[in-house]
Amino acid sequence: MADVFQVLADPTRRRIVDALRRGERSVGELVQVVDIGQPGVSRQLAILEDANFVVVRPEGRRRLYSLRPQPFRELSEFVTSYRAIWEPRLDRLGAELARRRKQKNSKRRDKS
Numbered sequence: 130m131a132d133v134f135q136v137l138a139d140p141t142r143r144r145i146v147d148a149l150r151r152g153e154r155s156v157g158e159l160v161q162v163v164d165i166g167q168p169g170v171s172r173q174l175a176i177l178e179d180a181n182f183v184v185v186r187p188e189g190r191r192r193l194y195s196l197r198p199q200p201f202r203e204l205s206e207f208v209t210s211y212r213a214i215w216e217p218r219l220d221r222l223g224a225e226l227a228r229r230r231k232q233k234n235s236k237r238r239d240k241s
Contacts, residue, residue: 153195
């Protein structure tokens with residue numbers, strides 16, 4: 130499987146993913162939304178499809194694309210697993226900033 134972060138690192142692919150969050154869209158609709166040509170959109174959709182981020186559904190001559198929820202769930206689980214590391218550190222940082230603000234305000238009052 131492709132590296133999720135590498136796939137989503139491309140700004141055009143992120144714009145396509147963002148557009149597909151609103152629901153199924155054709156290539157033509159995506160061309161208007163992401164403001165690049167049809168070959169470029171098709172190339173980016175192929176990358177997203179190979180990485181299992183999107184699924185395509187033929188409807189007559191059109192191909193409709195939509196997001197697959199599973200890769201985003203997996204990405205969310207991955208990021209959430211690191212929350213246990215980040216939150217205590219951010220809490221300590223917040224406490225230290227509050228302590229410094231309080232100390233700075235106390236010094237200002239003492240000078241007055």
